[in-house]
Amino acid sequence: MMQNSRISPLGLVFIGFGAFILLVAIPYAVTSPSNVQKIVLAPTFWPTIIGWIIIGLGAILMAMRFFVPADWSSNDADAGDGTPLPGGWLRLAAAGALMVALVYVTPILGLVWTAMLCFVALSLLVKSSRPVVSLIVAIALPLALYVFFHHAAGVAVPQGEFIRLP
C-alpha cells in the first residue's frame, strides 16, 4: 500500500516529467513545419496538451496530501507475496543486466541459445528448487518455439554467428 507521504513525491516527479516534455522534449524532438496555419493542426499540439495534463494531474496528486485523510491509500502495489526475501534490489539489478545483455547478445549467439542461457540465468536468480526440470525446459522450450516460429510461422529467427539450426 502506498501512503500519502509517497503520493506527494510521485506528484512532483510527474510535474517534473510534464515540464520536461513541454520545455525539452517537444522543442527538440517534435518537428513542426513552418507553414502550419492553425495551431490545432500542428504536430506539437497534441503532445503539448498531454504535457499540460501530466503537470495538472501531478499537481492534483500533490494537493491530495493536504485534502485527503492520512489513512487514505492508493491502489494496492502488489509487488510480491508475503515478506520479501533479502537481496531484492540485487536480483532486480541482475535481471535488468540480463535483459540488456539479451538484446545485445541475440545477434551474436542467436535467439535460441540466448533464450536458453537467459532461462538458466533466471532459474539461478530465483534459486529454482527443481534444477533438473528447469534445465530440461530451458533447452526444450526455446527449441520448440524455434520450430514453431521458424518452420510453421515463417519467422526469420536470428541464428547467430556460431551454431546454426536447421
Add this chain to the structure above:
Amino acid sequence: MSVIDNLSAAWPLVANLESFLALFIGITVGVVAGAIPGMSATMAVALTLPFTFALQPITGILLLLGVYKGGIFGGSIPAILIKTPGTPASSATVLDGYPMAEKGQAGKALTMALYASCTADVMSNLALILFAGWLASFALSFGPPEFFTLILFSLTIIAGVSGKNLVLGLLSAALGLLLATVGLDLVYGTNRFNMNDPNLMGGLNFIAVLIGLFAIPEILAYIWNPQERKGSVRSLGGQHLSFKEYKRCFKSIVRGGFIGVILGSIPGIGAAPAAFLSYSEARRNSKNKENFGKGELEGVAASEAGNNGVCGATLIPLLALGVPGDVITAIIIGAFMIHGLQPGPMMFIANGDIIYALFLGLIISSILLMGVGSVAIRLFRYIADIPRPVLLPTVFVLCVYGVYAVNNNVFDIGVMFAMGALGYFMLRTGIPAAPFLIAFILGPLLEDNFRQAMLMSGGSGTILFRSPITWVFWTLTAITIATLVRKGMQRK
C-alpha cells in the same frame, strides 16, 4: 446482406478443423492460465497473440477469444479450491466456493461454476449477435467529429480500470497517450519523439508495449520476492451436482447472465463488478439468503454467471464501434489490426462474413468450454503444482519470442523490456497499467479523428458540436466525469 445471408457466408469459415482446433486450444490455454495463480487471462491473451500471426485472421481471433473465455472460467478453479481467485473476475466466487470446498463439496461447486459460466456465456453471445449489428448500422452515419466525441467518452472507461485512485489512473492514461504520439505525425509526416530512428518511425510496437506492461512486471515482481504460493489444494469431494440443484439456481444464473450482458456492453465496467452485483442480487432474492457466504451453491452460480455474462457483451462495443470494453478486448482490438482488420461499423459491410463467423465461433466455444472445463476441474492439482521458478522463466522466453516475431526485430525486445521496467515502476507505485494500454490504443484514434474534424472545419471547434450524436456523447462524458467527481468527494 441479411443476417441469414451473412450466416451462410460465415459458416464455411468456422466449420472447419482449423477453427475448431483454434477454439479448443484457446479455451484449454485460457483455462490452464486462468487456473494458475499468478497468471491471468490478460497475460494469457497477450502471450497467445504472437502465435496468431501465422494463422488466418478468423482462426487467430477465435484462438484469442477462446483464451479469453477459458481464462475467465479458469479463474474460478483456484478461487474454489485454494481460496485464491485466478482472475479478479472470480473474486466473488471465493465467497461461497471456498466454504463449499471446506465442506467437501468442491466438485459440486466447480461443476456449478462451469454450468453457470456456460449458460451465461450463451446468453452473452446471443446478446452480441442481436445488438452488435444494430449498433453498427447506427454508427455508419458517424463522421470524424462523432467518432472523436465517442472515443473521448470511451476514454472515461479508464475510470473503471483505475482502481481506488482515479488520479493515478488518469496519469497512467496520459502516459499512454504520450507514448502513442511517438512516430511520424499523422498529417504532416514529420518526426515526433522518434529521434530519427527508423525503428521508431512507425511508433512503438503494440505487442511490445502490451507484453512489456502486463507480463514482464509479474516476472520482475517474482524476482524481487521469489516465494512459492502457500496453502493447500482442497479435494473435489464425492458429491455431484444434480439437475434439481441446477434448476434451483437457474433463476440466479439467468439474472446474473443479464447483469453481465448489461454491464459488459458498457465499456470499462468489466467482469468483477458484474460478478459482485449478480451475487448480491442473488442473495437479496434468495430463499436461502442466510446461507450466502457459508457455502451456498446459488452464490457460486450467480457470481460465475455474472462474470461470464460479460464475455460476449464486451465485444458489442468492440465490433460495432471499434471501442474496447476492457483490457482484454483492447488486446483483441490490437489483434484485429495486426491481421489487417479495423473493428467498427465498416467492418460489418467490408468483412461481414468474418463478423458472423466470430459469432458462430463464440457459440461453439460455449460448448467446448463445457468439455474442457470438466477435464480441467479434475486436473487442477497438476496445474496448480507447476513450480513458479519454472513457470516465470518460461513466460519470459515466450515474451521474447512473441515480441520478436511481430517485426523480426530485436529492437522490439528492447522496447518490451523498457516497457517492463516502466510497468514494474507502476506496479510498485500503485499506478494501474490498464489505463495506459487503453489510452495507448485509443490515443491515435482520438487524435486522428480530432485532426480530421479540424481539417474539415478549417480549425473551427464548433464542428465538434455539429450533430445530436456529438451532443449525446458530450453529455454522457460530462455526466460520467460529474459522477466520478461526486464519488471522489463522497469518499473523502
